[in-house]
Amino acid sequence: MSGALLAARHPDPRPGRVSFAQSLRAEWVKFRTVRGWVIAMIVAVLLTVLLGIFAAGNVNIGCQNGPNAPVLTGRACTPRYPIGPGGEAVTDSYYFVRQPMAGNGSITVRVTSLTGLHGGGNEHAAGQNPLAGMSKGVVPWAKAGLILTSSTKPGAAYAAMMVTGGHGVRMEYDYTHDTAGLPGSVTATSARWLRLTRTGDTITGYDSADGRHWNLVGTAQLSGLPATVQAGMFATSPPYTVSTPGVIGTSNQSGPSQATAVFDDVTLRGSWPAGGWAGDNAGSGAASPGTGLGYYRKSGTAVTVSGSGDIAPLVAGPGSAGPTSTFEQPLAGLFIGLIAVMIVGTMFFTVEYRRGLIRTTLAADPRRGRVLAAKAVVAGGVAFVVGLAAAILAISIGLPRQRNQGSYILPVSTLTELRVIVGTAALVALAAVLAVAIGAMLRRSAAAVTAAIVAIVLPFLLAVTVLPASAGAWLLRLTPAAGFAIEQSIPNYVQAPAVFSPAQGNYPLSPWVGFAVLCAWVAAALAGAYILLRRRDA
Amino acid sequence: MTVEATIEVAGLRKRFGSALALDGMSFTVQPGQVTGFVGPNGAGKSTTMRVILGLDAPDEGDALVGGRPYQSLPHPMRYLGSLLDAGALQPSRSARGHLLWLAYSQGLSAKRVDQVIEEAGLADVARRRAGGFSLGMRQRLGVAAAMLGDPLILMLDEPFNGLDPEGIVWMKGFLRSLARRGRAVLVSSHLMSELEDSADHVVVVGRGKVVADISVAALLAAAADGRVTLRTAAVSEAVIVLDRAGAAVTANGDGTLTVSGLPAERVVMLLSRSEVPFSEVSGHRVTLEQAYLDLTRDAVEFRAEPATEAAP
Numbered sequence: 001m002s003g004a005l006l007a008a009r010h011p012d013p014r015p016g017r018v019s020f021a022q023s024l025r026a027e028w029v030k031f032r033t034v035r036g037w038v039i040a041m042i043v044a045v046l047l048t049v050l051l052g053i054f055a056a057g058n059v060n061i062g063c064q065n066g067p068n069a070p071v072l073t074g075r076a077c078t079p080r081y082p083i084g085p086g087g088e089a090v091t092d093s094y095y096f097v098r099q100p101m102a103g104n105g106s107i108t109v110r111v112t113s114l115t116g117l118h119g120g121g122n123e124h125a126a127g128q129n130p131l132a133g134m135s136k137g138v139v140p141w142a143k144a145g146l147i148l149t150s151s152t153k154p155g156a157a158y159a160a161m162m163v164t165g166g167h168g169v170r171m172e173y174d175y176t177h178d179t180a181g182l183p184g185s186v187t188a189t190s191a192r193w194l195r196l197t198r199t200g201d202t203i204t205g206y207d208s209a210d211g212r213h214w215n216l217v218g219t220a221q222l223s224g225l226p227a228t229v230q231a232g233m234f235a236t237s238p239p240y241t242v243s244t245p246g247v248i249g250t251s252n253q254s255g256p257s258q259a260t261a262v263f264d265d266v267t268l269r270g271s272w273p274a275g276g277w278a279g280d281n282a283g284s285g286a287a288s289p290g291t292g293l294g295y296y297r298k299s300g301t302a303v304t305v306s307g308s309g310d311i312a313p314l315v316a317g318p319g320s321a322g323p324t325s326t327f328e329q330p331l332a333g334l335f336i337g338l339i340a341v342m343i344v345g346t347m348f349f350t351v352e353y354r355r356g357l358i359r360t361t362l363a364a365d366p367r368r369g370r371v372l373a374a375k376a377v378v379a380g381g382v383a384f385v386v387g388l389a390a391a392i393l394a395i396s397i398g399l400p401r402q403r404n405q406g407s408y409i410l411p412v413s414t415l416t417e418l419r420v421i422v423g424t425a426a427l428v429a430l431a432a433v434l435a436v437a438i439g440a441m442l443r444r445s446a447a448a449v450t451a452a453i454v455a456i457v458l459p460f461l462l463a464v465t466v467l468p469a470s471a472g473a474w475l476l477r478l479t480p481a482a483g484f485a486i487e488q489s490i491p492n493y494v495q496a497p498a499v500f501s502p503a504q505g506n507y508p509l510s511p512w513v514g515f516a517v518l519c520a521w522v523a524a525a526l527a528g529a530y531i532l533l534r535r536r537d538a
Numbered sequence: 539m540t541v542e543a544t545i546e547v548a549g550l551r552k553r554f555g556s557a558l559a560l561d562g563m564s565f566t567v568q569p570g571q572v573t574g575f576v577g578p579n580g581a582g583k584s585t586t587m588r589v590i591l592g593l594d595a596p597d598e599g600d601a602l603v604g605g606r607p608y609q610s611l612p613h614p615m616r617y618l619g620s621l622l623d624a625g626a627l628q629p630s631r632s633a634r635g636h637l638l639w640l641a642y643s644q645g646l647s648a649k650r651v652d653q654v655i656e657e658a659g660l661a662d663v664a665r666r667r668a669g670g671f672s673l674g675m676r677q678r679l680g681v682a683a684a685m686l687g688d689p690l691i692l693m694l695d696e697p698f699n700g701l702d703p704e705g706i707v708w709m710k711g712f713l714r715s716l717a718r719r720g721r722a723v724l725v726s727s728h729l730m731s732e733l734e735d736s737a738d739h740v741v742v743v744g745r746g747k748v749v750a751d752i753s754v755a756a757l758l759a760a761a762a763d764g765r766v767t768l769r770t771a772a773v774s775e776a777v778i779v780l781d782r783a784g785a786a787v788t789a790n791g792d793g794t795l796t797v798s799g800l801p802a803e804r805v806v807m808l809l810s811r812s813e814v815p816f817s818e819v820s821g822h823r824v825t826l827e828q829a830y831l832d833l834t835r836d837a838v839e840f841r842a843e844p845a846t847e848a849a850p
Binding site for chain 1: 642
């Protein structure tokens with residue numbers, strides 16, 4: 001052997017420094033030649049998929065369309081929800097006192113009162129009258145005011161100016177858009193004037209506290225409005241929801257509610273060919289459970305309008321209209337895959353310290369920043385593939401399963417679906433890079449693995465289980481777990497009546513902001529690892 | 539780029555906490571010979587090697603490989619192959635996997651990996667987990683890794699550790715063959731005897747600095763100090779004759795006398811003229827180990843050497 005090792009003095013075929021591609025290739029070989037790590041990655045995918053599917057459980061949904069109709073189960077029971085102009089599922093049910101308006105014009109009213117009744121889950125025991133057993137009180141998102149809509153069909157484009165039970169004056173349009181106007185509640189001494197103006201496709205909303213000084217609240221572009229629209233007064237009131245904090249999470253109870261508003265000083269401008277008001281349940285109101293709660297009454301110049309329902313985007317969870325679920329729900333098991341990925345990510349660095357292999361690595365490639373970068377890219381790249389495979393598998397298995405059980409999956413745009421899937425992969429990749437950086441800093445496997453999991457998985461688990469929603473929300477704002485927000489497909493609409501909490505998959509930060517928080521943590525950890533690697537003896 | 543096959547270490551100082559690991563370490567490793575780097579555990583040998591590889595930063599001084607800092611060498615393992623710790627392996631990675639990532643990091647191919655596996659005699663175990671290797675097999679794997687880039691300079695830390703007698707013979711022959719081909723070889727050991735028959739030059743260190751930097755031939759000659767060994771049955775006659783000629787004679791007790799102060803030819807002439815019978819006259823031979831002990835007998839550094847290894 002002695003001579004043979006020297007047999008061929010080979011010239012350097014690729015002179016120059018160790019290129020980054022060579023460092024990457026070396027680190028990739030290091031990764032793939034440890035079978036345990038490769039197996040752990042496969043296990044990470046499987047655990048994520050299985051936990052995600054079984055966390056959803058076996059839901060048995062049954063339904064009966066009428067007293068003598070056969071009992072249906074599963075897919076046959078999937079409710080149908082109207083789809084808004086933006087493609088999202090919506091709740092669109094209100095009492096509408098309307099007349100057609102041709103071309104441009106405006107409508108102005110004064111609202112002198114908004115009152116309400118609500119149940120708490122016991123009212124059905126009181127008998128046929130839906131009002132029996134209800135208590136006085138207006139729910140915070142009870143809405144009454146002016147609305148201008150392309151039609152009374154469910155999911156139609158609209159713009160509305162309204163007073164609310166607890167959120168002041170709002171201008172809303174096309175379900176998902178909401179702008180605040182004058183604050184405060186409507187009372188006899190503090191009336192609100194509202195105005196909607198149409199100019200072509202542009203609808204402008206104004207409010208006023210005295211009928212003389214007007215404030216612009218917002219404008220809405222409703223493309224493709226017909227020449228003649230339906231305009232008038234409306235009232236609606238979403239289900240009343242009580243959340244009781246429990247030992248673990250919160251329990252929720254809900255029941256129907258009703259809002260009643262009194263309007264006067266109705267001023268119409270433009271062309272109103274019908275010459276009089278007609279009242280009916282609009283949107284999907286005809287089929288909604290609150291049908292019996294809608295009516296209108298005229299006395300002199302005053303018009304009283306009562307309604308039940310909501311005009312808002314549909315969201316999942318308590319307070320929502322039915323057994324709905326989100327696109328990202330099958331990803332609920334991601335945290336367990338993340339633990340596996342982060343253990344391997346930290347070990348990718350720490351085993352080299354444990355064995356003294358780091359000296360071999362740095363003798364082969366003395367530029368330490370590049371060794372760190374190569375390890376981060378390899379671990380991140382592998383983790384990205386793991387995250388992508390887990391997300392695609394979990395969603396493509398989990399969603400059809402939920403649909404077959406009768407769940408309604410809230411539709412989102414293809415772009416959002418892509419963001420959730422690729423974002424999940426990126427979340428796993430960043431977690432792996434964070435783990436590598438922590439491993440480089442702490443050098444010991446046990447300490448580094450613990451730190452990595454405490455940094456990202458623990459805050460997530462605490463927030464979605466035992467912590468009160470507000471404390472959990474702070475964890476999900478400040479820790480690397482903020483990155484989980486990238487998975488949320490339905491925004492936290494303020495105007496939707498659901499209970500938003502981390503346990504329901506609602507994150508306090510918007511997807512990209514949460515993702516940016518995680519990126520900032522990863523960047524900081526990499527910087528720390530770089531400085532320590534450079535400064536310390538190997 | 540031309541890099542000469544030298545290592546120059548100049549004035550290295552390094553402190554680990556309160557322990558002074560290197561205290562002005564300076565020496566040069568020349569091409570075409572095996573340089574032994576000898577000293578007790580804790581003398582600073584491993585620390586010096588880590589400084590040469592840019593792994594540890596010295597507080598003072600420089601270590602240059604072919605006139606350049608190791609970190610500035612392109613594909614450094616093509617210039618300097620090193621083996622610091624044969625146990626520095628990921629236990630679950632195969633021998634081949636270990637060599638493969640090293641090869642790729644130097645822009646070398648998998649073909650070169652298979653070549654060194656074959657040449658290191660690891661072909662049968664190349665796909666086994668390195669964690670199951672004996673220390674001797676790990677040393678072979680470590681040497682194979684160091685030789686991947688066919689470097690001009692080879693630096694091995696205690697390569698004889700764990701080798702069986704056959705392995706030691708092989709290692710010595712391997713080191714000599716490298717030197718014959720003009721490579722510079724630096725081999726550390728805490729036992730001078732391991733370097734017998736392989737080192738051409740020794741750098742003896744203690745307490746972080748060089749105690750002696752000398753060729754093995756000169757070291758042995760100095761230790762022999764012109765003494766002559768005489769084997770004779772007529773001890774008293776021989777002592778009288780040689781004493782009269784001005785030589786100092788000591789009896790060794792095994793039928794031999796050690797004569798100093800006279801060259802061997804003169805001893806033969808005097809004994810023959812006086813008809814004193816003798817069976818052998820030869821130059822006094824010392825082992826490298828004895829020469830090392832002679833050399834270090836007076837060096838205070840070697841007394842009460844702290845037991846702690848200076849490296850962290």
